[in-house]
Amino acid sequence: MAGNRGGGDAGESEWLKVAELRAMAESQEPHAKEVDNLTLRRFLRARDHNVEKASAMLVKAIRWRKEAVPGGSVPEEKVRRDLDDDKVYMGGADRTGRPILLAFPAKHFSAKRDMPQFKSYVVYLFDKICSRIPRGQEKFVCIVDLKGWGYSNCDIRAYIAAIEIMQNYYPERLGKALMIHVPYMFMKAWKLIYPFIDNVTRDKFVFVDDKSLQEVLHQEIDESQIPDTLGGKLEPVSLRNYERTLPA
Structure with a gap:
């Protein structure tokens, strides 16, 4: 079982x-x-x-x-500051049809983070990506691009909060998280985050070295669905603008 x-x-x-x-x-x-x-x-x-x-x-x-989420959904106005940072984008879908979420932790700064608002933002983004999961699928894929990440972006409390929300309240929604462009200093932060991740979720985080990146991306995702920032043909949509791109 x-x-x-x-x-x-x-x-x-x-x-x-x-x-x-x-x-x-x-x-x-x-x-x-x-x-x-x-x-x-x-x-x-x-x-x-x-x-x-x-x-x-x-x-x-x-x-x-x-x-x-007393009203059933997080209002956009409540998370406007985090949305304006453009640290999350909606991508295409992987080869199995799972929608792709793109995260850019280098656009998140611990000094300006408000924890209650950040938690609402996390709920907002998980609700949005889960709403994209097609019938017959239950999971999404996340590409975490750590290019440019440094000490000013290191926010252990926020990372743990996001992971705990995901694994406690959105169980079995994450299919895989591809960690790319990972700087050496991030691994020190990861050692502090790792104990807070449950065993099932830990296996879903895959660290990809730069030499293998294109091979891994093309194994997981068709070229038409790979973000153009990673050498593909798809232009991802900022979470800030996502609602405006939906058909009426």
Whole structure:
């Protein structure tokens, strides 16, 4: 069963556990009735099919969302300052159809970060990328381009906050994170972040050296979907402008 964790079709035994999870979660939190079965399955897989642990995780997530996003979505105005920094872009899709998120940590500065606003921004961007996941897929891919990253960008608290939001409240949504153009000094920061990442999520972070970058990108993504900044043909869209590019 653990081999099913990463995605794919569920077997009958897994759906039976999903039903168990629903019954247990609804007995603790009435709003669990609003959660669809695929979401329940992601929480179940995130806790290695332990129904009790998955229920505790789901109930916590439901209550967190009611407090963190009382209106159901984060208003653009609330995260305008982070959006204006253009540190996240929407890309194309990988060869399996998973949408691509591009992150540029060198555009994030710890000195100007406001933690409550940053957390809202993280929720905003995860909601946006998850809304792009097509039917038949459940995950997205992230390319983290660390080119130009330095000490002024080092914000351990913010990085840990973002990872904890992702793994606790958006379980089994990240398919892979390609870490590229990684400066040596970033690895010192990574050693401080690493203990806060759960075992399942750790395996999804892939550090790519510069010599292998083009080979890895073309293995994962068709050239038409690779960002033009990385030698491909697609012009990514800033998260700040993403809503304006959607069809009416």
